[in-house]
Amino acid sequence: MMNRNNRIYLDYAATTPLADEVVEAMLPYFQKEFGNPSSLHRFGQRAEGALEEARMTIAAHLNCSDEEIVFTSGGTESDNLALRGCAFARREQVGANHLLITAVEHHAVSHTAEQLARHFGFEVEILEVDSQGLVSPEIVQNHIRPNTALVSVIYANNEIGSINPISEIGKICRERGVPFHTDAVQATAYLSLDVEALNVDLLSLGAHKFYGPKGIGALYVRKGIPLLPCQTGGGQEWGLRSGTPNIPYIVGMSTALKFVQKNQANWTTSLAHLRDWLIEQVLKRIPQSRLTGHPTQRLPNLASFVFKGVHSQKLIALLDAEGFACSSGSACKTGNPSPSEVLLAMGIEPELALSSLRVTLGRDTKLEHLESFVDCLIEKVVQLRG
Ligand SMILES: Cc1ncc(COP(=O)(O)O)c(C=O)c1O
Numbered sequence: 452m453m454n455r456n457n458r459i460y461l462d463y464a465a466t467t468p469l470a471d472e473v474v475e476a477m478l479p480y481f482q483k484e485f486g487n488p489s490s491l492h493r494f495g496q497r498a499e500g501a502l503e504e505a506r507m508t509i510a511a512h513l514n515c516s517d518e519e520i521v522f523t524s525g526g527t528e529s530d531n532l533a534l535r536g537c538a539f540a541r542r543e544q545v546g547a548n549h550l551l552i553t554a555v556e557h558h559a560v561s562h563t564a565e566q567l568a569r570h571f572g573f574e575v576e577i578l579e580v581d582s583q584g585l586v587s588p589e590i591v592q593n594h595i596r597p598n599t600a601l602v603s604v605i606y607a608n609n610e611i612g613s614i615n616p617i618s619e620i621g622k623i624c625r626e627r628g629v630p631f632h633t634d635a636v637q638a639t640a641y642l643s644l645d646v647e648a649l650n651v652d653l654l655s656l657g658a659h660k661f662y663g664p665k666g667i668g669a670l671y672v673r674k675g676i677p678l679l680p681c682q683t684g685g686g687q688e689w690g691l692r693s694g695t696p697n698i699p700y701i702v703g704m705s706t707a708l709k710f711v712q713k714n715q716a717n718w719t720t721s722l723a724h725l726r727d728w729l730i731e732q733v734l735k736r737i738p739q740s741r742l743t744g745h746p747t748q749r750l751p752n753l754a755s756f757v758f759k760g761v762h763s764q765k766l767i768a769l770l771d772a773e774g775f776a777c778s779s780g781s782a783c784k785t786g787n788p789s790p791s792e793v794l795l796a797m798g799i800e801p802e803l804a805l806s807s808l809r810v811t812l813g814r815d816t817k818l819e820h821l822e823s824f825v826d827c828l829i830e831k832v833v834q835l836r837g
Contacts, residue, residue, distance in 0.1 A: 457774055458774045458775075459775050459776070459820045459823070460776045460815070461775060461776055461777045461810045461811060461812065461816070461824065462776045462777050462778050462811055463752060463812060463813035463816075464609055464637060464660070464750075464753060464809065464811035465778055465811070466659045467640075467659060467662045467663075467813055467814075468662065469662060469664060469703070469707075470663075470706075470707060470710045472706055472709075472710060473662060473663055473664070473703045473706045473710065474703075476702050476703060476706040477664070477699040477700070477702055477706070478699075480498075480501060480699035480702050481699050484497055484498060484501065485498075486498035486499075486698075487695055488502045488695075488696060488698065501698055502522075502696055502698055502701060504705070505702055505704065506520050506701075506705075508705040508709065509656075509669055509704070509705055509708055512644060512708050512711075512712065513644050513646050513654070513671055514644075514645040514646055514647050515646050515647075515671055515673070516674070518689060519671055519672055519674055520670075520672075521670045521671075521672055521688045521689065521691045521692050522667070522669050522688055522696055522704075523667075523668045523670055523692055524667065524668065525658070525665070525666055526559060526636035526655055526656065526657025526660070527559040527657075527668075528668060528670075528681075528692075529655035529656060529657065529668045529669060529670040530557065530559035530560045530563060530603075530632075530634055530655050531559065531563050532670050532678070532680075532691070532692065533601075533655060533670055533672075533678075534550070534560060534564060534567065534601065534632065535563060535681050536679045536681055537600065537630050537632065537653065537676065537677065537678055538550055538571075538573055538600050538601055539571075539679040540677035540678050541600035541601065541630065541677055542573075542600060543677075543679070544677050546598065547598045547599060547600035547601075548572070548574055548598050548600060549573070549575075549576065549596050549598045549599045550564050550567060550568075550573050550574070550575045550576070550600055550601055551578060551591065551594055551595065551599055551601070552564050552575065552576075552578070552604075553577065553579075553580060553603075553604050553605065553615075554577050554578065554580050554792070554793070554796035555584050555586070555608050555610075555613075555796055556604075556634065557605065557609055557636070559634070560603050560605070560634055561792075564603075573600070576594060578590050578591065578594060578604075579796065580797060581797070582797050582798050583611075583744055583745040583746075583748075584611045584613040584743070584744050584745065584793065584796070584797050585613050585616075585745060586604050586615050586616075587616075588616055588619040588620050588622075591620050591623055591624070592623045595624070599627075599629045600629075600630075601629065601631075601632060602620070602624050602629055602631050602632070603631075603632040603633070603634070604620050604631075604632075604633055605633065605634045606633045606637070606642065606654075607637045607638040607641070607749075608637070608744065608793060609637045610743075610744075610755060610793045610794070610807075610809060611743045611744030611749070611753070611794075611797075612637075612744050612745075612752075612753030612754075612755060613748060613749055614638070614642065614745070614748050614749060614750065615633075617633050617649045617651065618648060618649050620650075621633075621649055621650025621652075622650050624650070630652040630653065630676050630677075631650065631652050631653070632652065632653035632654070633649070633651050633654050633655070634655045635655060635656060636656065636657045636660055636668075637750060637753075638750070639656055639661045639708075639711065640660065640662075640711050640715065640718065641715065641718065641719055641722075641750055641751050641752065642750075644656075646671055646673070651671070651673075652672075652676045653670060653672055653673070653676060654670070655669075655671075656669045656670075656671075656704075658700070658704035661707050661708070662707045662710050663703050663704045663706070663707030663708070664699075664703045664704065667697055667700035667701060668704070670691075670692075672691065680692060680693065682694060714814065718751065718814065719751045722752045722812050722816065723752075725812055725816060725818060725821060726752060726753065726754050726812060728818065728821065729754050729812075729821050729825065730742055730754050732821075732825045733754070733828065736825065736829055737828070737829055739759035740757070740759075740832075741757050741759075741803075742755070742756055743756060743757055743794060743797065743799065743807065752812040752813060753809065753811050753812075754809075754810045754811075754812075755809045755810070756808050756810075757794070757799060757803050757807050757808075758806045758832050759803060759806065760835070760836045761806045761832055761836060762805060762835065763805060763806050763807050763808055764779065765835055766779075766806075766808060767779055769831040769834070769835070770824075770827060770828065770831060773827050775824050775827060777808060777809060777810045777811070778808075778809050778811075779791075779807050779808060779809060790802075790805050791804055791807060794807060808828075810824070
């Protein structure tokens with residue numbers, strides 16, 4: 452996105468601008484259609500109508516029933532509800548006390564698991580990944596135990612874009628009778644979310660990664676999967692997430708998903724083409740640069756690198772001063788100088804991991820943006836190495 456100041460936005464994995472139709476769809480629900488969906492009168496009924504229509508849109512996209520969609524405040528809350536909710540319920544029901552996650556989860560998953568271990572007596576096992584950041588189904592198969600409460604594997608990684616074999620892993624979990632969660636926050640704009648084909652039981656979404664508003668998300672919960680609510684109160688969202696639902700944002704999220712449906716096929720080819728051009732140019736023109744993550748099994752909009760001898764935070768500041776916005780991994784890590792756990796898990800040395808750059812493309816990215824970006828990047832890498 453080129454804004455008024457000619458800035459070029461290359462950080463779509465951090466967040467995306469709202470699509471025009473999303474803003475338009477949301478507006479009436481801030482003022483005229485302000486009802487509480489729990490109210491019995493017409494104001495409430497109209498709000499409830501909007502809520503249920505949005506739920507049906509999302510359910511259709513996921514190939515599930517509307518009773519299996521729970522609205523939350525975003526990807527983080529969805530991950531928290533999936534992990535904490537399922538861990539507690541499974542322990543209560545069958546005494547399952549073991550959680551399996553991977554070394555490349557977002558903190559919304561890994562820190563939740565860590566808390567469950569530290570404060571609530573769960574045993575958390577962290578599955579290793581290969582040098583491209585992928586989790587193998589065999590490793591999952593070998594680590595599931597009779598007392599495993601839940602397996603959680605990220606669908607597409609937010610730092611390196613590698614796409615995990617979710618369907619195969621889900622099949623293994625299903626055969627072993629263990630609920631399977633995937634964080635699909637980064638995957639939503641580009642990959643299929645068909646929960647039947649993916650063999651998942653819990654799946655997290657967050658609207659602001661796909662041209663919807665911040666502060667709204669959803670969790671898919673397969674019928675019959677036990678879940679203890681994390682937020683109790685008036686019993687909204689099938690009793691799994693109490694609180695008056697945020698109707699304008701929910702309408703915005705379902706409209707954003709329609710925007711994705713309309714554009715996904717085009718984005719997956721056009722952005723992959725731009726991404727491959729960018730990767731090729733960077734690797735060819737910058738000595739001692741390396742692509743991180745899988746070369747092909749990766750999100751079509753994400754290119755990630757390490758540059759020997761370059762400090763990524765300095766690089767990002769220099770690029771920003773020239774009008775290019777990108778990041779060094781997860782946006783949530785801004786200001787944190789410790790190397791990315793994801794890169795370390797892939798076997799990248801700590802010093803090299805501190806030289807990472809993530810460039811993420813989106814609906815407004817053009818080849819000419821990337822051409823000027825690559826020229827600038829080369830100049831800044833030389834400057835920092837000098
Ligand atoms: C993979 C992944 N999971 C979860 C989150 C958190 O989502 P939210 O910002 O909606 O809380 C993010 C956001 O960066 C993410 O990339």
